Amino acid sequence: MWQGLIHHYYDYLPVTQATPIVTLYEGNTPLIPVPRISSYLGKKNVQVWVKYDGLNPTGSFKDRGMTMAISKAKEQGATAVICASTGNTSAAAAAYARRAGMKAFVLIPDGYVALGKLAQALMYGAQVLAIQGNFDQALSLVRELAEKYPITLVNSLNPYRLEGQKTAAFEVVDQLGNAPDWLCIPVGNAGNITAYWMGFCQYFQQGKSQQLPRMFGFQAAGAAPIVHNQPVTHPETVATAIRIGNPVNWQNAIAVQEASQGGFYAVSDQEILTAYQLLAQEEGIFCEPASAASIAGLFHIQDQIPEGIRIVCVLTGNGLKDPDNALASGQKQLCQGIAPERDILAQAMGLLG
């Protein structure tokens, strides 16, 4: 029986007998073939899969890092955790903290965040504090609080998060029987691309794969500091989960690009939304907009795809996290006020030729 990623990849993670494993049985997410997308690329014998990490317990890949971060916090005696986050991190932090019997605090800027985005953190029992200030102030305050009080910081700076996240690469190799030729991944703080590379390298060194993949990272055009080699002061994109102007793991990301002979590219919001709809309507897979950047990016560089390769695109979060974009995308398929008669319906459905 699957008992979570720490249990499954115990020997590859910085845990010991003294580590209480705090888990929601995260990981073990499916690697799903996307045959229509493969064929739209127009390359011979190219196969594409998506690693659908939206099926983790709180709906995103953040659970992989959080099971490690919270387990280690508990090992060190912490009774509370804190983060500044408006989205997936706060949901994961709250869920795992409560699972561990700890308090969870989430700091956000007043008025900046739509309340719906916080539904999960609130539901999981986090205390959410909105400050009269901006996001940078929130970040600096959580660091101050974590220094002064016995509260563990679980923002991206926590080193255990990447350790947990690297297990996604292990799973991909275990599922495919080897590393893919290419890995395509959305890039915000660049933690996940760093973690995947850590995982691929560790597995390769252990002889679990015969190759390393080329790593391709995709940023939203309005939030593409790595692509343009300069921080973005006011990042803007529909892909909120990668709306980051100054990535924490910037230097790591550059190192991954160089070591793997990969690349970073920007994709427009329109490319992202097109990929988002294509995934749902042609493959039956509903991810959050930021996740679709990996598929958008693959189309963006399709001329570079060699024949016969195997490609994995990472889908980081569940589409249910962002119902507003889904509703906006689907409006034209809604037809209201139809008389309740078979033949009138048949006509509306296009069945009468």
Place this chain on the structure above:
Amino acid sequence: MWQGLIHHYYDYLPVTQATPIVTLYEGNTPLIPVPRISSYLGKKNVQVWVKYDGLNPTGSFKDRGMTMAISKAKEQGATAVICASTGNTSAAAAAYARRAGMKAFVLIPDGYVALGKLAQALMYGAQVLAIQGNFDQALSLVRELAEKYPITLVNSLNPYRLEGQKTAAFEVVDQLGNAPDWLCIPVGNAGNITAYWMGFCQYFQQGKSQQLPRMFGFQAAGAAPIVHNQPVTHPETVATAIRIGNPVNWQNAIAVQEASQGGFYAVSDQEILTAYQLLAQEEGIFCEPASAASIAGLFHIQDQIPEGIRIVCVLTGNGLKDPDNALASGQKQLCQGIAPERDILAQAMGLLG
């Protein structure tokens, strides 16, 4: 590599070489221990797990039935499917139909359904038709349309749905190494309790388990036709996924109760919401309100629980499907307008004693 439940349980399902398997790699959902809930029951050595089927691809157990229904529809040459549904069924039908390259139609009563509930069906590319009529008229029209046109009905009447759903019982037995002593499950149309029992019996007959569980079904107090032995004309409950007044599988449900020496009970909306919050805030598991009826029900009959037994509670759907209830539940943990200073925050967080 997990390739979906038809692939995994092929020999137990009505499929042949001629069946094209339409799958999103559903199933393989975690069976998560809930130690705090176990201890709150106050019984010696009672262990409780939740089967968290909200981690299926479209966020509910309906995917188990839909992979079967759509695969068989495709085998029979269908190019379109239809259902009358306001929730989980429409999402699953749309996703699997599009995955199979078929059209999906969803019929709903005009004005009856909050648009947010349809975000998934629309996103997956279903055509949603709202008729000037009530839900019964919608149901009767989808049957007429499916008779007259080459469109497959995938409402509960489709016999393949229960075949797929029974695999959840297989997974529970595979995960525990035996059937549990008790299975607790929310009951709306009573399809899922019927399917679980089918699965437990089939596995038992094949020698895969040493026992059969007692089956306990829980209905919402405002929608409890089986408990009260009469249909409910206007069912009402916060647990919308089990808001059903005249269950399709009523007689099957009674048969399951008798054969398994189980029982049916009603739980109030308040009991459901208490269990819903308890699961999220103490175990880190976020389900939709209807799912929490299984936990609410377990507390409702806790006096009957023998010492030393193993209990599985079924969580049918993901909490992200219903963010409004989550937000309403969490309002008191939100604190706004705090000055951006460490010590003021520390006070608001209760750190200053």
